[in-house]
Amino acid sequence: ETGVTQSPTHLIKTRGQQVTLRCSSQSGHNTVSWYQQALGQGPQFIFQYYREEENGRGNFPPRFSGLQFPNYSSELNVNALELDDSALYLCASSLAISGGFNEQFFGPGTRLTVL
C-alpha cells in the first residue's frame, strides 16, 4: 500500500509568481485535504476535495485553488504569490464514508519559500 506522496519537496518562488503543488493520495482514498503550516504554527485548513469537487474551504482567498483528478490525486495552485505564502503545505487523504470521522493520512509536505 502506497502512502501519501507530495511533490516537489522544496520550492523557491518570487513574489507575484504562480505555483502548483501536487499530491498523490493513498491507494483507495477518495478525499484530499490541503493545509498550510506557517513556521511555528499549526496547520490551517485550506480546502478539501471529494470525488473531484471542492467540499469545503477555509479562510483563504480565491488565489488559492485546487483540482482533484479521477485517480483522486490533487493539485494546489497559488496565484500572485505573496511573502506570507511561505509555509509548509500538507496534503492529507482519507476514505470518506458516511458518518463519523475518517482518519486522514498526511504526506511529508512541500516547503514553499517566496522571496
Add this chain to the structure above:
Amino acid sequence: AQTVTQSQPEMSVQEAETVTLSCTYDTSESDYYLFWYKQPPSRQMILVIRQEAYKQQNATENRFSVNFQKAAKSFSLKISDSQLGDAAMYFCAYSRGNNRLAFGKGNQVVVIP
C-alpha cells in the same frame, strides 16, 4: 469557528519519565472528535490518539493516554515511559466530523537521555 489552544510551547522530559501536554478548545457542538498528532523533524503528521466526544472513557494507545474533560473543554495527552523517539512537535486538533481538522499551535517535546 472552533479554536484550539495549546500553551507551554516547549516541554522537557527525562527518558522513561512522564510528560503531560495540555489542550483546550472552544466549540458549541456536542458531537465532535479530538486528536493528538505528532510531527517529527521529517514533517509528516502522524496520528497518535483520537477521542470521540460522545465516549466518556478516555482513549489510550500503548504509552499514550488522554484526559478528556468535556464540560471543561479540556483534552490533555500523557506520554508515559518517554522514549527518545517521542521527541517531536505535538498538535492537538479538533474536528466536528466533516473531516476538516482545526489545529493548535503545538507543543515541542524534548526528551533528555
